[in-house]
Amino acid sequence: MSYRNSGQSPGERSAAIPWRGVLLAWVAISLLMLVGSGGRLSPANFVDGDDALRLQQVRDLLGGQAWFDLRQYRIAPPDGVAMHWTRVVDIPIGAMILLLRPLLGQGLAESIAIVIVPLLNLLAAMALAARLAARQFGPRIGIVAALLVAAAVPASFRMMPLRIDHHAMQFVLALVALNGLFASTPRMGAAVAGAALALALAISLESLPLAVIVGGLCTLRLWRGQGEWLIKYLLSLSVASLALFLATRGLADQAQHCDAVSPVHVAALLWMGGGVAIVLGQLRDRPPLVSLLAVCLIGAGAIGIAAVWAPQCLAGDAFASVDPLVRKVWLDSVLEGLPVWRQEPGFAATIILLPLFGLIACLRLFRRAADRAAQLFWLDYALLLLGATLVGLLVARASGVSCLFATVPAAWQVAEQFARWRQDSLLVRRMGRVVVMVTLLLPGVLVDQAARLLAPVGQASAGRAQGEVALGCDFSKAVPALEAIPPQTLLTGLDIGPTLLVMTRHKVIATAHHRADTAIRDVIEAFLGPDEAARLIMARRGAAMVVICPGGSEARFYAEKAPDGFIAHLMSGRTPPWLQPVPMPAAGGVKAWRVLPR
Structure with missing residues (x-):
């Protein structure tokens, strides 16, 4: 059965990506992102510790660290994490650095790589959304879908310059899977x-939740008599997983981790893929x-394998082994891992509204x-979008998938509203359609501005002040002073630790990465506890x-939590x-102290 008919005439559909429009849109959006960065495009300006540590991992790989050795030795030394x-x-980032380094030197090659690689992820996402929309509605709506990728803020925010962490690549692969699921044939x-x-x-x-949702859709197609979708999907998923595990993990680490493919x-x-291929092949009639x-x-058998081999992973919490204090103080305050009702109004609106418009x-x-x-095409699409939306409501960082999936049907909705706007002679209705289109494109901005207008004056201004303070420090100004000190281990914040690793030769006790939970606990106890404990x-x-x-924000959080703790003393000038x-340098905002010999 073909899934390419959406009610449009064959002449209105195109299987090709409208590259000219997509490239123009990508260039325009990329320029806006670059201008919005204000020129702060160096490794000192990473907005997230994961991005900084990713660059450090790439540096270590290019510097000779083994492919299968994923240990970060400058965190929690001497053993590392x-x-x-x-x-x-690491591959696209490292490849671009290797390509440019002979011509531009290490520093400039890195700066270009951390700008270009995220923008290439953005281009891939725009092209994949445009491809699926163009197949259903024609190239013009395909270009609208590409533009809506930029409005899918939970995803496009991860594709801005300097965002080199893994989420953007996962979002692109989710769109690849979406295109595959609506191919003409299952093979x-x-x-x-x-x-x-x-x-x-x-x-x-x-x-993993998206892989399960796709498996559920393929099972639904099995119920309709299209069993080949499930067979091919599980076979491909299982065989590719084995190949990738051997290629990226190797055989050195055979532990059953719950936070990575093990x-x-x-x-x-393999049990699922092989079992379904063999059994369903015998049940065709x-x-x-x-x-x-x-x-x-067969699925019960797969659960049984996990129950016998790694029962701890069946709890559904990859962080179950994290220290309770670390979970309470650090992990439970990481907003991107929390549900939608714990987010700021503007971001929550984007998580909810764009997928909702897509479902409508x-x-x-x-x-x-x-x-x-x-x-059946739109029923299947709605089920995929609904499943991804529910996951995104529970875990904010996963909402990028649902927002990207929503771009295809939402693009048709925007184009339809625009066509009606052009034909409508009544001014009030035309204004209403403008509101609908703007809400589709920028839901978070509108809700955020509405929240600011409805908030009391003092509360709104306090929010702005807090937003300015949350910018933190300019580490580029502190680097010369820190680099003049011989390399040593630092007690520093979990969030700024990766930036210090990237910008200096020093080591840190811990960063905000959960496998170092013992070291993270030490940092938390040091900053919250009395001076002598630190x-x-x-x-x-x-x-x-120090x-x-x-x-x-991290230092202020600790100081508020323990007003008489070690970091609160440092911030108030009561240095032990x-x-x-x-x-x-005062302009950088960074403060440092050395331990005196006893």
């Missing part, structure tokens, strides 16, 4: 979807109910469908300096006698 990351994301389409999600899982297990995940997927029951039994458009397209194939922790960890950013201030 075995990261749960993958080298897959290639399901295989593409499975391989794309296998690569996304190799990058991070955050893609042998137990590969075994369960049986009623779909028999095949469905067989799939359920799917319903309207389903009702307008010219035939059964078109109805001294003992530093001595045990071999730390000879570096903080008093204007940063065993610390000596280290001169730092």
Whole structure:
């Protein structure tokens, strides 16, 4: 059965990407992003610690660290921390640096790579959204879908210059899987979807819910008598997962981790893929109910493998082993991992409204469908979008997938409203349609501005002041002073630790990465506890300096939580006698002290 008929005439559909319009839109959006950065495009200006540590991982790889050695030795020295990351994301960044380094030198090559690689992810996402929309509605709506990718803020924010962490690549792979699921035939389409999600899982297990949702859709198609979708999808997913595990993890680490693809995940997927291929192949002439029951039994077997081999991973919480204090103070305050009701109004509106508009458009397209194939297309699309939306409501960083999926039907909705706006002679209705289109494009901005207008005057101005303070410190100004000090271990904030690793030769006790939870606990206890406890922790960890950013959100959070704690004393000028201030440029905002010998 073909899934390409959406109720449009064949002349209105195109299988090709409207490259000219997509490239023009990408150039315009990229220029806006670059202008909006204000020229702050160096490694000192990473907005997230994950981006900074990713660059450090790439540097270590290019500097000779083994491909399978994912340990970061400058965190929690001397043993370091075995990261749960993958080298897959390092490849495009490292390749661009290697290409440019002979011509431009290491520093400029890195600066260009951390700008261009995220923008290439943006281009890929725009092209994939445009491709699917153009196949259904024609090239003009395909270009609208590409533009809506920029409005999908939870995704496009991860594709701005300097955002080199793994999320953008996972979003692009989700769109690859989406295109595969609506290919004309399952032979290639399901295989593409499975391989794309296998690569996304190799990058991070955050893609596991989407892989399950896609499996559910393929099972629904099995119920309709289209069993080849499920067979090809699971076979591709399992075989590609095995190949990627061997290629990126190797055989050195056989532990059953719950935060990254491990042998137990590969075994369960191979059981599913092989079992479904063998059993469903024997049940082709049986009623779909028999095949469905067989799939359920095979799925129960996969759960049994996990229960026997890694029961701790069945709890559904990859961070279950994290220290309770670390979870309470740090992990539970990471906004991107929290549900929608814990987010700021503007961001929450984007998480909710764009997928909601997409679901409404799917319903309207389903009702307008010219035939059964078109109805099934939009039913399947709505189910995928609904599943991704529910996941995004529970975990904010996952909402980028639902927002990107929504761009295709929402593009049709925007184009339809624009066409009606041009034809409408009544001014009031025309103004109403403008509001609808602007809301589709910028839901978060409108809600955020409305929240500011409705908030009391004092509260609104306080929010602006807090936003300015949250910018923290300018580490580029502090680097010369820090680099003049011989390399040593620093007690510093979890969020600024990766920036210090990238910008200096020093080591840090911990960064905001959960596998170092013992070291993270030491940092938290040092900053929240009394001065003498901090001294003992530093001595045990071999730390000879304290570096903080008093204007940063993390330092203020600790000071508010423990007004008589170590970091609160440092911020208020009550420095303990065993610390000596280290001169730092006032313009940078960074404060540093060295431990005096006993």
